[in-house]
Amino acid sequence: MQLDLAGLSAEEAYRWLTATVTPRPIAWVSSVSAAGVANLAPFSFFQVICDQPPTLMVNVGLNPGGRLKDTLVNARETGQLVIHLVNAAMAPVMNETAATLPPEVSEIEVNGLETVPGTRVAVPRLLQAPVAFECEVESITPYPAESPRHFLIFARVLLAHIDDAVMADERHVDPEKLDLVGRMGGLWYSTTRDRFPMKRPP
Template sequence: MQLDFTQLSKAEAYRWLASTVTPRPIAWVTTLSEDGQSNLAPFSFFQVISDSPPTLLINTSVREDGSVKDTLRNVRETGELVIHLVSAAQAEAMNATAAWLPHGVSEIEHAGIATVPSERVAPPRVVAAPVAFECQLAEIMPYPAENPSSLLIFARVLLAHIDESVMQDERHVDPAKLDLVGRLGGTQYSYTRDTFSMIRPK
């Protein structure tokens, strides 16, 4: 089977990419608007892209009517965000925050998500998240430049919170204890608890 991506619609391209490039980590992102309204939303087009400086990347799509998501709007206004990783125990809560809510309605309040103040940035941190990265906006890049369908958020990590319960020792996280969920295609997700090891050849 071959797919000519130059001939696919945007929806078809998304469906094929999202169902084959898997599993994808999920960024669960808290932001605040300029007037202090909170927002919490999941993104599965997400990855670490640099360790120097430590930087995470989130892809936020432009809607058909040209509008953008509250996450992007808030990050543009304030330059701050907190990116959480989603454990299996939080999968349902994360999914609840993916609901389409009117602008200005807080997913944190709608889904009853417990949060605490962050230390370096204004957006709150999800209490139960096993890992949370307090971040400062580094750059927003429209892509493609000539007719953007996505806006890429480059987020520089300032401070990380890692739950002691997921640590193997003082320098290593235990993947089984971390127990994250990954995004597959359609309505499917996966767990990261089933792992194996390989040593890289010298």
């Protein structure tokens, strides 16, 4: 089978790409609007892209109808984000925060999530998330340039919070205790419970 992705609709291209490029890590992003409303939303077009400086990238698409998502608006207005990783225990409530709510409504409050203030940023951090990265926005790149449907947020990590409960020792995270979930195609998610080691060749 061959697919000419350039000839497909955006919806069809999305369906094929997300069904094949799996599993994808999930960025659960909290942000605050200029009016002070805390927002929380998950994104699976997400990755670490650089270690010096430590930088993450989150791809924020448009809402149906072409409206900018609150995360993007807030990132532009305040220049700050907290990016959380999602474990299996928090997956159901993460999914609830994917609902489209008005900008003046906080997903954090609607879902009764416990937060603490950021240390380096003025954005709340989810207390129960196993890993959270406090970030400042380095840049926001519209893509594609001729008719942007996506906005690539490059976020420089200022401070990482890692739950002591997921540590194997003082330098290593235990992946089984971390128990992250990944996004697959359609309604499917995966866990990181099944693993195997391979040593890289010299």
